[in-house]
Structures are given as C-alpha cells and as structure tokens.
Amino acid sequence: MPQSTLAPTLLSLLAVKGVDAGDAIPAQAGQRTVAGRNGERLVTLILDGVLARLGADLRLCRGLAGVGDLINLDAATEETQDETALWLTPGRFVSVPAALLIRHIDPDVLTATALADLRARNAALQTELARHATLKVAQRLAALLLDVTTRGGVDQVSLRQSDLANLMAVRRASISVASTELCAAGAIRLRRAAIQIIDPDALRRVAGELHSTVTDLARLRG
Known part of the structure; x- marks a missing residue:
C-alpha cells in the first residue's frame, strides 16, 4: 500500500530549519499524542506506527492514521479544536510547533497539504461510521x-x-x-x-x- 507523503514532505521543507527524522521520538501502544505544550500548539508527523484519531471525548475512533500521516494539522491552518490520537502500535513521530509551519512553509503548499489531510481524515471517518452502522x-x-x-x-x-x-x-x-x-x-x-x-x-x-x-x-x- 502506498504510504502517505504528507509528513515526509513537510520534513523535507523543514530540513533547512534543522528539523528532520533524526528528531523522532518513540511512542508506545496506548500512548496519546500531545496537541500542545507550554501554550504552543503542536502538529504530529508520523514516521512509524498506527494510531486511532480520537473524538472530542478522547475515546471514540474517528479513523486510523499511519506512516506519513499528520495529527492536528488544523492547528497550523485554522482555529479549530485540537486533534489527538491514540497509538495502537509502537511507533515514532516528530512534533513540530504549528507556528513553525506557518512561518516557514509556503502558504499554498500548506493549504494543499491541509486539503489532502482533510480528504484522508474524512474518508477514514466515513469508513468508521459505515462499520458502526452496519457491522x-x-x-x-x-x-x-x-x-x-x-x-x-x-x-x-x-x-x-x-x-x-x-x-x-x-x-x-x-x-x-x-x-x-x-x-x-x-x-x-x-x-x-x-x-x-x-x-x-x-x-x-x-x-x-x-x-x-x-x-x-x-x-x-x-
């Protein structure tokens, strides 16, 4: 299965700022992503592993995310509720401040990335809803x-x-x-x-x- 290229694309664009896969942090199954720290909103770039995107109650699965996907990208594009996810397997990720993406990623590229991310999230959510209703x-x-x-x-x-x-x-x-x-x-x-x-x-x-x-x-x- 082709992997998402969203996270690798952003990492390549941020390389000039010293952000790359070498900054990856390990995650364990059962761990949740962090949407913010010290007043700074964070975007999670997934390098390995599988996660379940969580609803507002931090419980119900809203679809899966995997290698190359992004969690909480909306923090860099619009004022919305933060997105979090639960690791279903061990994995690796890079956390990037949303403000860093806004400052150093071309707005058109960031918008295109956000649209691709939204399509993937909506498709995954529709799959979950269909299963919940029919299976x-x-x-x-x-x-x-x-x-x-x-x-x-x-x-x-x-x-x-x-x-x-x-x-x-x-x-x-x-x-x-x-x-x-x-x-x-x-x-x-x-x-x-x-x-x-x-x-x-x-x-x-x-x-x-x-x-x-x-x-x-x-x-x-x-």
Missing part, C-alpha cells in the same frame, strides 16, 4: 485489526479490551465476546493486554465484504 462487533473488531496490520505491518495490537471498547463505542463485555469469536475462527490469539493476529485471511472472512482496506483510501492520500 456486528466481531466484524468491526476484525476490520480494525486488519487495518492496523495492513498499515503498520505488525501482527499485534497492544491495547486493553477497555481501550478497544472505548474506540468502538461498545461495552467491554462485547469486545470480550467478539475476541472469543475471532479466537474460535483461528484469526487471533489473546495475550495479556494485547491481541496477536495469526491469520489475516480468517479476519477477512469474519469482517465480510463491508471491510474496506486502507488500500481503498490510497488515492485520497497526498
């Missing part, structure tokens, strides 16, 4: 795990069942039942505070035809 919990969980392994190339999601329940807006008991179904189908194995993916094809069978892989969104990415 059973086990199907939604299978689809989520498929997207994580496709984006991140990983075989494990290190989150508690309560975290998954929050992201999918269901009860923890529903996640437990769904996980048991996926185990019975031979798709996953439950670890302590983690789900190991052992058969992606089995996940696809459970998710059914309504599972839309992230490759379907590749054309919307910059």
Whole structure:
C-alpha cells in the first residue's frame, strides 16, 4: 500500500530549519499524542506506527492514521479544536510547533497539504461510521485489526479490551465476546493486554465484504 507523503514532505521543507527524522521520538501502544505544550500548539508527523484519531471525548475512533500521516494539522491552518490520537502500535513521530509551519512553509503548499489531510481524515471517518452502522462487533473488531496490520505491518495490537471498547463505542463485555469469536475462527490469539493476529485471511472472512482496506483510501492520500 502506498504510504502517505504528507509528513515526509513537510520534513523535507523543514530540513533547512534543522528539523528532520533524526528528531523522532518513540511512542508506545496506548500512548496519546500531545496537541500542545507550554501554550504552543503542536502538529504530529508520523514516521512509524498506527494510531486511532480520537473524538472530542478522547475515546471514540474517528479513523486510523499511519506512516506519513499528520495529527492536528488544523492547528497550523485554522482555529479549530485540537486533534489527538491514540497509538495502537509502537511507533515514532516528530512534533513540530504549528507556528513553525506557518512561518516557514509556503502558504499554498500548506493549504494543499491541509486539503489532502482533510480528504484522508474524512474518508477514514466515513469508513468508521459505515462499520458502526452496519457491522456486528466481531466484524468491526476484525476490520480494525486488519487495518492496523495492513498499515503498520505488525501482527499485534497492544491495547486493553477497555481501550478497544472505548474506540468502538461498545461495552467491554462485547469486545470480550467478539475476541472469543475471532479466537474460535483461528484469526487471533489473546495475550495479556494485547491481541496477536495469526491469520489475516480468517479476519477477512469474519469482517465480510463491508471491510474496506486502507488500500481503498490510497488515492485520497497526498
């Protein structure tokens, strides 16, 4: 799957200011992004890993983000509510002050980047809404795990069942039942505070035809 080029593009433009991949910070699964620090709004550039964009309540998943994507870019383009995300896998990121982007990135380039980012976010959100409205919990969980392994190339999601329940807006008991179904189908194995993916094809069978892989969104990415 083609990776987003939004974060690499911004990094290349900021290289003259001494900002590059060498400034990357490691992230652990379950960690949240930081939208601001010391009164300064921050944009997160994702170099590795998979995240779930969070709603205003800091819980419900609003779509996934992966390598090359941006979190909270609106901080550099307009006055909106800050965006945060939850790391679903370990990863690496660079945090850049929104003011630095505004000062040193050509306005036309920044606007084009923002539009590409908005298209990707909207497509991911529509996927989540469609799943929430049409799929059973086990199907939604299978689809989520498929997207994580496709984006991140990983075989494990290190989150508690309560975290998954929050992201999918269901009860923890529903996640437990769904996980048991996926185990019975031979798709996953439950670890302590983690789900190991052992058969992606089995996940696809459970998710059914309504599972839309992230490759379907590749054309919307910059």
